Amino acid sequence: xxxxxxxxxxxxxxxxxxxxxxxxxxxxxxxxxxxxxxxxxxxxxxxxxxxxxxxxxxxxxxxxxxxxxxxxxxxxxxxxxxxxxxxxxxxxxxxxxxxxxxxxxxxxxxxxxxxxxxxxxxxxxxxxxxxxxxxxxxxxxxxxxxxxxxxxxxxxxxxxxxxxxxxxxxxxxxxxxxxxxxxxxxxxxxxxxxxxxxxxxxxxxxxxxxxxxxxxxxxxxxxxxxxxxxxxxxxxxxxxxxxxxxxxxxxxxxxxxxxxxxxxxxxxxxxxxxxxxxxxxxxxxxxxxx
Amino acid sequence: xxxxxxxxxxxxxxxxxxxxxxxxxxxxxxxxxxxxxxxxxxxxxxxxxxxxxxxxxxxxxxxxxxxxxxxxxxxxxxxxxxxxxxxxxxxxxxxxxxxxxxxxxxxxxxxxxxxxxxxxxxxxxxxxxxxxxxxxxxxxxxxxxxxxxxxxxxxxxxxxxxxxxxxxxxxxxxxxxxxxxxxxxxxxxxxxxxxxxxxxxxxxxxxxxxxxxxxxxxxxxxxxxxxxxxxxxxxxxxxxxxxxxxxxxxxxxxxxxxxxxxxxxxxxxxxxxxxxxxxxxxxxx
Numbered sequence: 001x002x003x004x005x006x007x008x009x010x011x012x013x014x015x016x017x018x019x020x021x022x023x024x025x026x027x028x029x030x031x032x033x034x035x036x037x038x039x040x041x042x043x044x045x046x047x048x049x050x051x052x053x054x055x056x057x058x059x060x061x062x063x064x065x066x067x068x069x070x071x072x073x074x075x076x077x078x079x080x081x082x083x084x085x086x087x088x089x090x091x092x093x094x095x096x097x098x099x100x101x102x103x104x105x106x107x108x109x110x111x112x113x114x115x116x117x118x119x120x121x122x123x124x125x126x127x128x129x130x131x132x133x134x135x136x137x138x139x140x141x142x143x144x145x146x147x148x149x150x151x152x153x154x155x156x157x158x159x160x161x162x163x164x165x166x167x168x169x170x171x172x173x174x175x176x177x178x179x180x181x182x183x184x185x186x187x188x189x190x191x192x193x194x195x196x197x198x199x200x201x202x203x204x205x206x207x208x209x210x211x212x213x214x215x216x217x218x219x220x221x222x223x224x225x226x227x228x229x230x231x232x233x234x235x236x237x238x239x240x241x242x243x244x245x246x247x248x249x250x251x252x253x254x255x256x257x258x259x260x261x262x263x264x265x266x267x268x269x270x271x272x273x274x275x276x277x278x279x280x281x282x283x284x285x286x287x288x289x290x
Numbered sequence: 291x292x293x294x295x296x297x298x299x300x301x302x303x304x305x306x307x308x309x310x311x312x313x314x315x316x317x318x319x320x321x322x323x324x325x326x327x328x329x330x331x332x333x334x335x336x337x338x339x340x341x342x343x344x345x346x347x348x349x350x351x352x353x354x355x356x357x358x359x360x361x362x363x364x365x366x367x368x369x370x371x372x373x374x375x376x377x378x379x380x381x382x383x384x385x386x387x388x389x390x391x392x393x394x395x396x397x398x399x400x401x402x403x404x405x406x407x408x409x410x411x412x413x414x415x416x417x418x419x420x421x422x423x424x425x426x427x428x429x430x431x432x433x434x435x436x437x438x439x440x441x442x443x444x445x446x447x448x449x450x451x452x453x454x455x456x457x458x459x460x461x462x463x464x465x466x467x468x469x470x471x472x473x474x475x476x477x478x479x480x481x482x483x484x485x486x487x488x489x490x491x492x493x494x495x496x497x498x499x500x501x502x503x504x505x506x507x508x509x510x511x512x513x514x515x516x517x518x519x520x521x522x523x524x525x526x527x528x529x530x531x532x533x534x535x536x537x538x539x540x541x542x543x544x545x546x547x548x549x550x551x552x553x554x555x556x557x558x559x560x561x562x563x564x565x566x567x568x569x570x571x572x573x574x575x
Contacts, residue, residue, distance in 0.1 A: 112433070113437045116437060116439065120439075138446075138448075138449050139449060139452055139453075141448070141452055142445045142448045145445065146442065146445050147441070149441040149442075149445060149448065150439065150440075150442075151441070154518050155518045155519055156448065156520050159448065177452070178453070
């Protein structure tokens with residue numbers, strides 16, 4: 001633990017940079033023009049299952065192009081929070097606001113039709129288990145094309161062209177376009193899931209442990225891919241993970257959750273290098289080092 | 291044939307028929323929408339036409355003339371049994387002539403001869419849900435119908451083209467009814483799909499096991515789903531019917547012997563017989 005003071009200095013340096021530039025230095029420079037208003041805002045989100053509280057009074061704002069990591073141990077309410085944000089669960093209290101152009105949509109108060117339309121066009125959802133996000137019975141091309149067809153594209157050639165383009169972008173060989181995902185490796189399935197979500201050019205992607213169950217070299221490639229795509233497409237990402245290394249690589253900002261509560265919230269480097277809350281300190285110190 | 295007095299008219303009791311007619315009205319009001327109804331146990335197994343029989347029983351009056359076809363033919367077991375069932379329980383007039391019939395119950399075909407106003411065509415439907423293949427959950431498919439989320443139907447067609455180079459779905463080909471609901475036309479060949487469009491007759495669909503009825507009212511648009519660069523097309527044969535010489539009808543392949551000999555004949559037996567009778571008549575004259 002010799003390097004602790006040094007890291008603390010680094011953390012301080014980050015914080016001072018933050019103070020100088022203000023909060024809007026979070027998104028990449030290209031997005032700064034658009035980033036004058038948050039894309040997604042959670043206000044006092046609470047979800048109870050009977051007497052158990054899965055998620056307690058969570059509030060935050062997410063800006064265009066920003067990657068927000070949510071870390072914490074199993075059962076800390078990360079996934080519940082993600083499902084609340086994406087409208088899959090209804091909160092007991094609080095609300096989620098999403099900015100659609102100039103309109104502000106209350107995700108849970110609006111109709112199901114609007115919510116599903118948002119989920120299909122402006123949002124993406126990458127699951128830990130690709131079987132949940134993919135149609136395993138139909139080919140990779142059809143998986144990628146589904147959102148386009150849902151949006152009313154009716155030209156087979158164009159849809160196939162887009163599918164080929166996206167296979168290339170997620171580094172899946174183009175000759176696998178007619179193979180079903182059930183014939184793909186775990187890493188390829190994850191990349192296919194990402195392609196399937198990004199084909200409509202969404203603004204916000206929810207990821208639930210996208211690298212869970214992958215071996216480290218495959219993980220590294222996937223992380224690299226997610227990072228470059230998020231940067232290029234100016235994607236806002238809510239990333240749920242228990243893997244601090246993943247959070248370090250991808251997330252601009254981190255929220256640490258414990259028992260359904262956000263116990264710490266800050267820039268990734270600051271939280272990981274200089275954790276303030278005892279639980280964050282425990283979390284950071286329990287990462288095994290090679 | 292006189293009605294068996296042991297049975298209520300057309301087998302079902304009046305309250306049941308009333309319930310089914312009410313559901314049919316709802317189905318006609320929302321073309322292509324699958325209206326749930328309380329399907330009754332019928333004296334034949336599911337899959338043999340229990341839905342179609344219940345719909346026929348509900349719309350039948352003693353003035354009606356009934357025709358029953360199975361795979362286009364009036365003389366297959368299923369058609370004969372159902373026809374006899376209604377002869378016995380309703381005492382109605384029966385016919386094999388498409389022209390004379392007022393109610394036609396069918397499985398797998400639409401008659402070749404164009405229907406006219408006032409006729410009712412009743413389809414037997416095994417699986418009424420066109421989205422079932424892509425989405426097994428009934429709760430989800432209902433939501434998808436409600437919100438007009440029909441993208442997955444094209445995923446199925448996309449798969450066809452990527453696998454076979456063309457849309458290989460040859461029966462039960464999904465259609466969009468009245469520009470709103472995607473509907474399963476029941477397992478009729480896609481050759482028959484264009485006949486549903488702006489048809490003058492009332493088309494009713496009954497699925498007994500799945501407890502759904504749906505309808506296409508007269509003069510309603512029925513469009514087969516397709517892609518711009520792979521438009522919907524119907525099958526064509528390179529030869530006419532071997533019996534009546536018709537070049538415009540749906541042909542069945544009949545194997546004649548073990549040596550590979552086969553012939554192609556109209557699947558619509560009434561259409562074929564009528565054409566042969568006409569040409570025989572003209573030869574005599």
